[in-house]
Amino acid sequence: MNSSSISNYINTLFPQFEPALREKLIEQVTIKDFKAGEHLMQTGQYFRSTVLIVEGRVKLYREGTDGNEFFMYYLQPGEACALSMICAAKQESSKIMGKAIEDSTILMVPITLMDDLMKQYPSWYYFVMETYRSRFEELLLVIDSIAFNGLDQRLSFYLQKQQEQLQTNELQLTHQEIASDLNSSREVISRLLKKMEQKGEIKLYRNFIELKK
Amino acid sequence: MNSSSISNYINTLFPQFEPALREKLIEQVTIKDFKAGEHLMQTGQYFRSTVLIVEGRVKLYREGTDGNEFFMYYLQPGEACALSMICAAKQESSKIMGKAIEDSTILMVPITLMDDLMKQYPSWYYFVMETYRSRFEELLLVIDSIAFNGLDQRLSFYLQKQQEQLQTNELQLTHQEIASDLNSSREVISRLLKKMEQKGEIKLYRNFIELKK
DNA sequence: AAAACCTTGTGACAAAAGTCACCCTAAGTC
DNA sequence: GACTTAGGGTGACTTTTGTCACAAGGTTTT
Structure with missing residues (x-):
């Protein structure tokens, strides 16, 4: 499966990379599979590679003490883990946790390659910058939602993000899962969901939630 | 004052830049002064330059709807505004607000220069990467404090940050200022400060707070 | 000195969120 | 069919945070 699937992933997911860059990556990256539920990175772990997602879906968490x-936020195929870039560049340890929520595949670009790639390939440089930019913005949105909004609005925001990411109106989530993602408790989430149902915004079922509109 | 003070700032605050880069910056940057209390950047404003702080102290805020x-967080001399780099690179608008809390001076590096600098000067490239990294980490700490902690711990964290930044145990802050920085209300902050005083962690005076330890 | 203003303290109350206890029901297992 | 387990509902209560009203000292202005 190895080199042919690697080139497949790179060519289809990163068409914006110039051919020479794609060839270089195909030579140098290693591929790794994760089963749904497995952890990709642990808080405190050191990165030796920059991580590109090519298959599946990864949830990124901040861990409290x-x-x-x-x-x-989510990472999906074609995206890179911004922290793995930053930490890899500085050999620092990761402060976040990544969990595969589907069977997932990643490519690992050795950190030793980073400086060269940045200098030689403009498309890589732009990719890295765009990754930083979008993750930075994502973090700012996260800050907005917890700094300015109550739990009810955060819940709406959360459901909306799930919908966008998973491209479905029927979210397979238990109240408990939502509660721990939002660092709240199950009863509170259940009550808020009930309110949203009464307002007609959603409909509750066992093990899934249907979003209206 | 212009070109001589610019070269002064660049040579003293950015000694890690190679000489050729310093010369290039000295030629190309523009300098701008702000009085204490003035706003450097407004939410929604477009950047045409990357901002380097060379004098004073700037507080960065996220603005709610x-x-x-x-x-x-704070920016101080020798540091760059990460968002101005990101937004400048992509011509996007700023979503944050910067306020000078002392009389401050900034250098503005035209965005048109960014790509060249990144490619030609490794020290610039590392400076940019380090700026991203440290601001990213800073944002994660902010998220920690609001996602996992109560207001009492956030207040402690806040006072500690002020102490580190301003290098003093006597913080000239009113309860009202603290309250709006933390997006809370004055009475609540007053009460929490009283509790901290009773525990002997701080001592309260009019218009300033003395930190014990 | 009087007036106006700013900073802080405080009690009473309200709203939001977390916790505890217990229930019911669907789905799976033996 | 009996039993177990997971998901969800609900009421009562507590804690945390926000809000309102008002008082008491300072400081500045006039």
Whole structure:
């Protein structure tokens, strides 16, 4: 499966990269599979590679000191983990946790390659910059939602993000999962969801939630 | 004052830049002064330059939809505004607000220069990467503090940050200022400060707070 | 000195969120 | 069919945070 699937992934997911860059990556990256539910990166772990997602879907969490997990955003095929770039560049340890929610595949670009790629390939440089930019903005949105909004609005925002990401109106989520993603408790989420149902915004079922509109 | 003070700032605050880069910057940057209290950047404004702080101190806020301001972090001489780099690179608008809390001076590096600088000067490239990295980490700490902690711990964290930044144990802050930085209300902050005083962690005076330890 | 204003303190109350206890029901297992 | 488990509903209560009203000292203005 190896080199042929690697070139397949790179050519289809990163068409904006110039051919020479794609060839270089195909030579140098390693590929790794994760089963749904597995952790890709642990808080405190050191990166030796920059991570590109090519298959599946990964949830990124910030971990609190007491074991809490706070959901920040999704990574999907064609995207890179911004922190793995930053940390890899500086050999620092990761402060976040990534979990595969589907069977997922990543490509790992050795950090030793980063400086060269940045200098030689404008399309890589732009890709990296765009990754930083979009993740930075994403973090700012996360800050907005917890700094300015109550739990009810955060819940709406959360459901909306799920909908956009998973491209479906029927979210397969338990109240417990939502609660821990938002660092709240199940009862509170259940009550807020009930309110949203009464307003006609959603419809609740066992194990899934249907979003109206 | 112009070109001589510019070269002065660049040579003293950015000694890690190679000489050729310093010369190039000295030729190309423009300098701008702000009085204490003035706004450097407004939410929604477009950047045409990357901003380097060379004098004074700037507070960066995230702005909420209803006019709230949420304090994120400080910028001080020798540091760059990460968002101005990102937005300048992509010609996007700023979503944050910067306020000078002392009389401040900034250098503005035209965005048209950015790509060249990144390619030609490794020290610039590392400076930019380090700026992204440190601001990213800063944002993650901000998220930690609001996602996992109560207002009491956020207040402690806030006072500690002020102490580190301003290098003093006597913080000249009113309860009202703290409250709006933390997006809370004055009475609540007053009460929490009283509790901290009773625990002996701080001592309260009119218009300033003394930190013990 | 009087007036106006700013900073802080405080009690009473309201709203939001977290916790505890317990229930019911659907789905799966033996 | 009996049993177990996971998901969800609900009421009562507590804690945290926000809001309102008002008082008491300072400081500045006039």
